[in-house]
Amino acid sequence: MPASTTKSTAFTLTRAPDRGSHLRLAGHLSLDEGAALWRQFEAALREIGAGDVNVDVAGVESLDGGAAALLAAGVAQHRVRGGDVSFVGAGRETARLLALYDCARGGPCERPWPRQPGLLTDIGSFTYVAVDTTRAILAFIGDLVVGVVQAARSPRTVHFADLGSLIERAGADGIPIVLLINFLIGAILGLQGAIQLHRFGGDPFLANLVGLSVVRELGPLMTAILVTGRSGAAYAAELGTMTVNEEIDALRTLGQDPQRFLVFPRVVALVFVVPILTVLGDLVGSLGGLAIAVTYLEQPSTVYLQALQRAVHLGDVATGLLKSVAFAVAIALIACQRGLATRGGAAGVGRSTTSAVVVVLFMLVALDAVFTWVFSLLGW
Amino acid sequence: MAKVLQVRDLAIGYDGDVLLEEIAFDVQRGEVYAILGGSGCGKSTLLRTLIGLQPPLHGRVHFTGIGPPARAMTPPAFGVLFQSSALFGSSTLLQNVLLPLRKWTDLPVDAAIAVAMGRLRLVGLEPFAHHLPAEVSGGMRKRAAIARALALDAPILFFDEPSAGLDPITSAELDELIVTLSRTLMVTIVLVTHELPSIMRTADQCIMLDRAAGGVIARGAPRDLAERSVDARVQAFFRRQPLARTP
Numbered sequence: 001m002p003a004s005t006t007k008s009t010a011f012t013l014t015r016a017p018d019r020g021s022h023l024r025l026a027g028h029l030s031l032d033e034g035a036a037l038w039r040q041f042e043a044a045l046r047e048i049g050a051g052d053v054n055v056d057v058a059g060v061e062s063l064d065g066g067a068a069a070l071l072a073a074g075v076a077q078h079r080v081r082g083g084d085v086s087f088v089g090a091g092r093e094t095a096r097l098l099a100l101y102d103c104a105r106g107g108p109c110e111r112p113w114p115r116q117p118g119l120l121t122d123i124g125s126f127t128y129v130a131v132d133t134t135r136a137i138l139a140f141i142g143d144l145v146v147g148v149v150q151a152a153r154s155p156r157t158v159h160f161a162d163l164g165s166l167i168e169r170a171g172a173d174g175i176p177i178v179l180l181i182n183f184l185i186g187a188i189l190g191l192q193g194a195i196q197l198h199r200f201g202g203d204p205f206l207a208n209l210v211g212l213s214v215v216r217e218l219g220p221l222m223t224a225i226l227v228t229g230r231s232g233a234a235y236a237a238e239l240g241t242m243t244v245n246e247e248i249d250a251l252r253t254l255g256q257d258p259q260r261f262l263v264f265p266r267v268v269a270l271v272f273v274v275p276i277l278t279v280l281g282d283l284v285g286s287l288g289g290l291a292i293a294v295t296y297l298e299q300p301s302t303v304y305l306q307a308l309q310r311a312v313h314l315g316d317v318a319t320g321l322l323k324s325v326a327f328a329v330a331i332a333l334i335a336c337q338r339g340l341a342t343r344g345g346a347a348g349v350g351r352s353t354t355s356a357v358v359v360v361l362f363m364l365v366a367l368d369a370v371f372t373w374v375f376s377l378l379g380w
Numbered sequence: 381m382a383k384v385l386q387v388r389d390l391a392i393g394y395d396g397d398v399l400l401e402e403i404a405f406d407v408q409r410g411e412v413y414a415i416l417g418g419s420g421c422g423k424s425t426l427l428r429t430l431i432g433l434q435p436p437l438h439g440r441v442h443f444t445g446i447g448p449p450a451r452a453m454t455p456p457a458f459g460v461l462f463q464s465s466a467l468f469g470s471s472t473l474l475q476n477v478l479l480p481l482r483k484w485t486d487l488p489v490d491a492a493i494a495v496a497m498g499r500l501r502l503v504g505l506e507p508f509a510h511h512l513p514a515e516v517s518g519g520m521r522k523r524a525a526i527a528r529a530l531a532l533d534a535p536i537l538f539f540d541e542p543s544a545g546l547d548p549i550t551s552a553e554l555d556e557l558i559v560t561l562s563r564t565l566m567v568t569i570v571l572v573t574h575e576l577p578s579i580m581r582t583a584d585q586c587i588m589l590d591r592a593a594g595g596v597i598a599r600g601a602p603r604d605l606a607e608r609s610v611d612a613r614v615q616a617f618f619r620r621q622p623l624a625r626t627p
């Protein structure tokens with residue numbers, strides 16, 4: 001009976017049926033031919049079934065590590081089926097390589113792939129992470145309150161050397177984008193309002209609509225969202241990188257409290273900067289409405305400005321500023337906490353930055369809702 | 381033995397400023413070749429130049445029979461172990477080793493996994509295949525990076541300070557692995573280090589660089605240099621003594 005031969009360009013795999021479970025490998029076995037070797041060796045062993053197999057490798061002229069690893073994995077699979085494989089006739093180099101990759105060394109080759117978690121596991125994990133994150137943020141705020149008291153007793157322990165550059169980066173550098181976005185928000189709101197108001201002859205009320213919406217709600221909120229994207233994400237990434245690089249541990253060993261050294265200055269910087277950006281945002285947002293009043297409704301600018309003056313009071317601006325201070329504290333605290341809680345290298349920094357932005361955005365909207373509700377109760 | 385790496389009249393440095401020059405040496409197949417020298421002498425810069433990450437100021441690096449380094453469309457001719465391991469933090473050890481196999485071979489997924497697992501087994505990390513780099517120790521990260529460097533059976537491996545930051549036992553295990561790779565797989569290893577025990581355990585040949593001299597100050601088998609060199613700088617290095625300074 002003729003032997004069955006599978007021939008590749010560099011090696012041959014032969015099976016002699018009359019000798020039952022005897023295979024012969026010859027030629028050059030390398031990773032370049034790995035796909036063919038894997039396919040043929042696997043198929044030959046599977047065809048033999050659960051019996052013991054002798055593989056004659058006397059004709060193997062060269063063998064590299066990749067091919068040896070593939071043969072070892074094939075052998076391991078055959079052992080799972082209940083058989084065994086012996087390599088016979090191996091030269092010195094071939095024998096050494098086969099021994100090096102032998103699956104008998106240090107346990108079986110085949111290891112189960114980690115199971116993908118199911119939906120219930122996902123929900124459980126998400127809930128656990130949400131609770132854990134909330135607890136960590138609350139603990140962080142508690143630590144911060146203690147830190148504030150200690151800092152009030154000895155203000156020199158707070159590291160304010162970076163405050164100037166933090167204010168510049170969060171404030172001055174952010175002015176152009178805050179102005180642009182708030183102007184566009186004011187204009188969009190103005191245009192949508194003008195279309196509806198014009199149908200009912202309500203043109204003179206455009207300033208009321210735009211002015212109050214911008215000053216009380218959209219100005220503080222949009223500005224805070226922009227600060228979250230610029231400074232909040234930067235704080236989380238910066239502190240996260242410092243954490244994984246053990247710089248935070250180094251600070252602790254130097255007797256510095258990371259909160260007073262890193263968190264306080266950032267909170268102070270944002271509390272100083274965000275209200276100023278909010279006022280600027282309010283101004284240009286209202287100007288966005290003016291642009292629509294002049295171009296779309298063809299109102300004289302004085303009409304819009306006088307209506308704005310009548311509609312928007314100092315109290316409205318104050319409520320917006322109050323919100324902006326709370327937003328600033330939330331952005332700085334959450335971003336810093338997420339950054340300091342970073343674990344696991346570069347990927348961890350990415351995760352904590354994303355987490356910081358998502359949690360801050362949620363908190364901004366939640367805080368805004370609470371403030372609006374409280375202000376309406378108080379009649380402000 | 382056949383030469384696999386020839387370096388001739390090489391000058392290295394940054395922005396036209398020469399750091400080291402007139403560097404010349406040959407590396408034979410299956411040899412462990414160490415580049416020695418004190419901190420800041422230009423060892424890592426030389427390594428970056430050898431692997432094509434930094435252009436030489438002049439001179440040439442020739443890989444015999446395996447083409448120039450870092451060609452875009454062919455698999456890399458060598459594997460590299462960086463000082464920091466440089467594993468991808470968001471991928472498991474197995475995924476790190478799979479990366480070059482998926483990129484440069486036509487192996488089906490199960491075969492590629494089999495090869496990658498084989499590499500991890502070789503370095504003793506098969507049980508940790510599904511761990512992230514951040515979840516294993518520094519020594520294990522080094523070994524995983526070696527498995528990744530080995531993935532494509534590159535004939536030359538470059539190791540930058542493989543023992544840096546490791547405890548003596550882990551360092552000795554890593555040295556043993558280097559010797560195994562060299563003797564069993566006939567892989568040529570060029571390693572940059574200043575760890576004396578590692579040099580003595582692993583290196584067949586070495587060159588010693590000196591920043592002040594601006595180039596190579598000694599070459600040969602490490603033991604010969606340690607025992608026979610009359611150069612005060614070489615003696616100071618091998619005896620771990622401060623170099624006597626002239627007033």
